[in-house]
Amino acid sequence: MWWLANAGPAVLAAAAIAAGGGRQFRPVWTLRIVNAAALVALVAAVALAAWVALAGPRTLGLTGAEALVATRLDVVSVTMLVLVSFVGWVVVRFAATYLDGEARQGSFMAWLAVTLASVMLLVSAGTLPQLVFAWIATGQGLGRLLLFYADRAAARRAARKKALSTGLADLLLIGASVLLWRATGTTDIAQLLAAARAGTAPDAMALAAWGIALAAMLKCAQFPLHGWLTEVMEAPTPVSALLHAGVINAGGFLLIRLADVMLASPAALALLAVLGGFTALFGSLVLPTQPAIKTQLAWSTVAQMGFMIMQCGLGLFYLALLHIVAHSLYKAHAFLSSGGAVERIAAARRLGPVAKPDGMAVALAMLGAAILYGALAIGFGAWTKPPQAVALGAILVFGVAYLIVQGMSPAAPRPLLQRTLGFAILATAAYFLLHHAAEWLTASTLPAVPAPGPFQWVLLGVALLAFGGIAVAQAMLPLWCDHPAAQRLRIHLVHGFYVNALLDRVIGGRVLGKA
Secondary structure, three states: OHHHHHHHHHHHHHHHHHHOOOOOOOHHHHHHHHHHHHHHHHHHHHHHHHHHHOOOEEEEEEOOOOOOOEEEEEEHHHHHHHHHHHHHHHHHHHHHHHHHOOOHHHHHHHHHHHHHHHHHHHHHEEHHHHHHHHHHHHHHHHHHOOOOOOHHHHHHHHHHHHHHHHHHHHHHHHHHHHHHHHOOOOOOOHHHHHHHHOOOOOHHHHHHHHHHHHHHHHOOOOOOHHHHHHHHHHHHHHHHOOOOOOOOOOOHHHHHHHHHHHHHOOOHHHHHHHHHHHHHHHHHHHHHOOOOOOHHHHHHHHHHHHHHHHHHOOHHHHHHHHHHHHHHHHHHHHHHHHHHHHHHHHHHHOOOOOOOOEEEHHHHHHHHHHHHHHHHHOOOOOHHHOOHHHHHHHHHHHHHHHHHHHOOOOOOOOHHHHHHHHHHHHHHHHHHHHHHHHHHHHOOOOOOOEEEEEHHHHHHHHHHHHHHHHHHHHHHHHHHHOOOHHEEEHHHHHHHHHHHHHHHHOOOHHHOOOO
16 A cells, blocks of 8 residues: 555656656657656545545555655545645646747656655655655755746746745754654654654754744745745746645645644744734735736735645644645636636726725625624534634635625626625635534544634734735725825835845845846
């Protein structure tokens, strides 16, 4: 069974070797080989998920090297395996057409296969050495993909900046892994998680949690080191989609995988919650001002990764896993379909005047969304859920209100209001249903959500006010976007308040190169 668990990475690695040594320009057989390998990986991942559902979680080690190489199969790993293999297969098929005619298409497919194999080894790692090796290999594979157009100075700059960030994350994870090994005497992830639950070596566990938290934030492009993520648009579009197959969200997976260790340090969790929440707010502010669709999607990913990190900081690891799955699927699709969307909009007939909702419409939309959320929360038994989950669900109210307000403008047609109300009800109900499913599936794998303390209550209150304020501002954007003060603010928002430029100056041109 260990061989089946590693069939996906093995066939992808073999396909990478064939692609790297084969024809580079329009490599017909290479494309078929990599596509077949990606499909085999997807089938193997689905088979493993079915096997775990029947046989239960377990660790499968390589005979004679159990301390170095092992596969951990549980609901977390098989969920990520199916997600990564599915998104990877779609990206491989898309890249075959997207890069048709490129001089180095074979090399691109080779590094694409290497990156996918590395991510699959990462999410299924059962030992610390395999986890660290796959973590580093994933970053190296992505770096080579970012440099596909190596003649572009902006691409080299983004790749170097990303290498600095992930290189520091690699060192932090290595240090945390050595600390965990010394504290527990084992490299088996399942055993060290059991030791963390039992309270073994609490000081060492807390220190390791800090290293893991910092490594995860660096990997997920959290503020102020988010700049490289917004600059990867110089790479081919399949790379942007591949980021969401366990690459950019690898930090979130690391926190979920080692959740019991993270609970040993409430201070590290607090840092995750604060910095993740701030990154989510920052990305949400900059996002609407970006003129290019791919840049908007990149800033959306910055915000989404911040929200995922905040979920982990609040102890909602099962919701963070659900967030990874949902965000990966919709954002990978968004990147792959962005070109077609632009073409359809350009070809469409000119629309009428912009429907501008007034203050009353926004207030009614907020009230309606709050009533809808409250009714469904009562129906789904929200009083039995952790307060953190209920509060984050309340943030959904603001997104639902933004959806409803689009149909409440005086100039909006009635069918638009009907559709937006229907989608609002569907989105809210789906949140509760998926919440229940994620909690039930991970109950025996992930630790229980800790009770919130005074700091967490204050943080939740601030988050509700902040996200609510941004939702109201975005809903009323058509009303005040032409104001001189708004125009001046927009200039600073477009450039992300120049945080990335200041970071470039601190790092220095000799390291990053000229763009």
